[in-house]
Amino acid sequence: MAGNLEFIKSASGTSVSSLDVTDCFSADYDVYYISITKIDQSATGTAIRYRFLDSSNTAITSASYDQATLVMKSNTTFSESRGTNATYGFGAVGYGIRDAEDGVGASIYVYNPYDSSSYSFVSAQNSFIVVAGTTLEGYKNIGVLKSAQQCNGIQFLNEAGSFDNITVNVYGVK
Amino acid sequence: MPLGAARFGLLGGVADLGKLELIETQTITTSSSSIDFTTLNESTYNVHFVTFNNLQHTANDKELYLRFSDDGGSTYETTNYQYAEQHCDTDGAFGAFQSTSAANIFLAVNLGFNANESGNGYFYLYNAGDSSKYTFVTMHNTQIKDLGTSYYRSVFGSGVYAVTSTINAFRLIPKPTCNIDNAVVSLYGIAES
Numbered sequence: 285m286a287g288n289l290e291f292i293k294s295a296s297g298t299s300v301s302s303l304d305v306t307d308c309f310s311a312d313y314d315v316y317y318i319s320i321t322k323i324d325q326s327a328t329g330t331a332i333r334y335r336f337l338d339s340s341n342t343a344i345t346s347a348s349y350d351q352a353t354l355v356m357k358s359n360t361t362f363s364e365s366r367g368t369n370a371t372y373g374f375g376a377v378g379y380g381i382r383d384a385e386d387g388v389g390a391s392i393y394v395y396n397p398y399d400s401s402s403y404s405f406v407s408a409q410n411s412f413i414v415v416a417g418t419t420l421e422g423y424k425n426i427g428v429l430k431s432a433q434q435c436n437g438i439q440f441l442n443e444a445g446s447f448d449n450i451t452v453n454v455y456g457v458k
Numbered sequence: 459m460p461l462g463a464a465r466f467g468l469l470g471g472v473a474d475l476g477k478l479e480l481i482e483t484q485t486i487t488t489s490s491s492s493i494d495f496t497t498l499n500e501s502t503y504n505v506h507f508v509t510f511n512n513l514q515h516t517a518n519d520k521e522l523y524l525r526f527s528d529d530g531g532s533t534y535e536t537t538n539y540q541y542a543e544q545h546c547d548t549d550g551a552f553g554a555f556q557s558t559s560a561a562n563i564f565l566a567v568n569l570g571f572n573a574n575e576s577g578n579g580y581f582y583l584y585n586a587g588d589s590s591k592y593t594f595v596t597m598h599n600t601q602i603k604d605l606g607t608s609y610y611r612s613v614f615g616s617g618v619y620a621v622t623s624t625i626n627a628f629r630l631i632p633k634p635t636c637n638i639d640n641a642v643v644s645l646y647g648i649a650e651s
Binding site: 288291321357361409410418453 | 476477478504505540541542543544554556557558582583584585588591592594595596598614615616617618620648649650651
């Protein structure tokens with residue numbers, strides 16, 4: 285059977301502090317593609333984070349997330365964001381996304397999340413308008429959960445405040 | 459039913475071909491001033507995926523631009539773009555391309571035109587069909603640059619057409635003015651169900 289992207293599920297939330305996309309990872313795939321085009325944050329200037337969900341769909345909050353991000357802005361010098369052993373992942377989606385007309389485009393690849401003998405890896409690229417102005421910002425991001433455990437899903441959460449709206453689509457890559 | 463999305467069980471056992479649904483492929487073999495895609499099915503897809511490979515210009519050291527249209531390809535917008543892109547070159551030159559007020563988004567920069575000096579890559583379009591949102595782009599290419607040296611380059615980054623509108627066509631166009639000799643460009647929609 286021919287394969288490419290196989291739609292698994294879509295998850296949405298309105299006025300939520302976080303969005304859990306449960307049971308979106310399985311033994312059927314090693315690689316997943318996540319697209320996000322609709323996010324409105326209630327608080328300005330806050331980061332969008334993620335956590336993997338364990339085999340019970342409970343968020344993994346251990347200090348086991350590393351990330352490295354190239355922050356590319358249309359109006360100033362590019363910069364780097366990096367961190368080790370954090371309790372959340374960062375950089376896959378964006379930061380301080382204005383609501384109304386601005387929106388976001390994020391493509392996230394997740395590798396080996398369901399493999400209990402492997403870390404779960406992330407590579408991502410996004411494009412958004414930052415809340416503090418009207419300038420474009422985009423990230424090239426990598427991340428990892430340094431815990432060899434089965435992950436059944438992923439959670440998106442805010443640094444502060446909530447999501448007025450959020451929609452996440454998950455695909456398996458065949 | 460979207461192109462390529464045959465459902466198992468509804469059509470007597472035909473396999474589901476997946477949600478990366480091919481809309482159109484254009485193969486350029488004669489000199490062309492631009493490559494236009496005027497059917498995006500933007501009311502169906504929030505996310506589009508475009509690949510280009512073996513793209514060669516008719517002149518050396520030119521850029522490949524991306525521009526959008528909201529009138530079906532009758533005209534293409536030349537204002538209100540922003541981009542922020544990183545280039546990584548094998549001659550050691552890493553740096554930024556960025557603009558808050560541009561006439562286009564870059565897909566390739568300083569592209570060579572000799573044999574095998576092609577541009578290749580992909581980009582995603584987000585929210586093209588949403589008239590209440592800007593249209594965003596993420597891109598990544600791999601190319602040979604020729605400023606007399608044929609070094610290898612990669613460019614990745616993001617862009618935006620910062621006007622709320624329904625984008626229903628896009629154009630790949632080389633600048634400063636030259637033509638495209640060869641290219642294969644494929645447009646896909648990513649279905650959400």
